[in-house]
Amino acid sequence: MSNNPLCRLMATFRPQAEADGHVINIDGADEFDATEQLLRMPVERIRDFVEHDYDSDDLADCLTVRLTHSGPFEVDCPGIDSFFEAHGLSRQSLTVEQLEVLRAAYGIGEEQADPLPALQWGEFLESQVPPRPYSLIYVRTGTITVAGPWPNEEEAYEGAKGLQARGDFDIREQEVVLIDHEHNIREICIADLDLDDNGRPRSIPENQPAV
Numbered sequence: 001m002s003n004n005p006l007c008r009l010m011a012t013f014r015p016q017a018e019a020d021g022h023v024i025n026i027d028g029a030d031e032f033d034a035t036e037q038l039l040r041m042p043v044e045r046i047r048d049f050v051e052h053d054y055d056s057d058d059l060a061d062c063l064t065v066r067l068t069h070s071g072p073f074e075v076d077c078p079g080i081d082s083f084f085e086a087h088g089l090s091r092q093s094l095t096v097e098q099l100e101v102l103r104a105a106y107g108i109g110e111e112q113a114d115p116l117p118a119l120q121w122g123e124f125l126e127s128q129v130p131p132r133p134y135s136l137i138y139v140r141t142g143t144i145t146v147a148g149p150w151p152n153e154e155e156a157y158e159g160a161k162g163l164q165a166r167g168d169f170d171i172r173e174q175e176v177v178l179i180d181h182e183h184n185i186r187e188i189c190i191a192d193l194d195l196d197d198n199g200r201p202r203s204i205p206e207n208q209p210a211v
Helices: 035-039 043-047 054-058 064-068 080-085 096-105 121-127 153-166
Strands: 010-019 022-025 030-033 073-076 135-140 143-147 176-179 185-188
Touching: 010 064, 035 080, 035 096, 043 096, 054 073, 135 153, 153 176
Parallel strands: none
Antiparallel strands: 010 022, 010 030, 010 073, 135 143, 135 176, 176 185
16 A cells, blocks of 8 residues: 555546537636545446546546536546555556555445435535536435436436446436436336346436436
8 A cells, every 4th residue: 555545536527518519618617636536436336437428427426517508518537547656556457455455555445335225305405506407316235326417307207217327326226316307306116217137217318318
């Protein structure tokens, strides 16, 4: 391990907007500490992490600025490999045992890394910036995650299928809810996603889900 076990992984959230058919950066870039969000990920996701893709976007799941921004965005986090190298590790060959040691060094115990128990959705919504209509809320790697929003309910369900197929959640084992246009909480069930025997949606959207 490195002599500096508490080095931090920093990332930058960049909000964007569409203008004349192009996506442009807008004001409001926010640098944040992504260390714990990364270390809460399963070891397989860390090994396969792709910078400037949905993996990077996931690091900003809990940012208030992310939850209140309804447009496109990107997350820059170029120092992930260097973060593991500082601990004498290789991200691509990281083992479960090495990840557990890192989590312990950063104070992330099993009770934090494992999914949370029963969720109190009402308390969560009252204590957070209200998610926008047609957003999904679920728990991933011990963190309450808000995905979306989507333009309408139909596209939100298609997004849920994509998230199920990608392994962000498993509707068979955990609770996932949809925020409707009146900010009511509606639980998504297995039948809504039309799963096959392997737990994958029979029809998967061509585009990746918005996150």
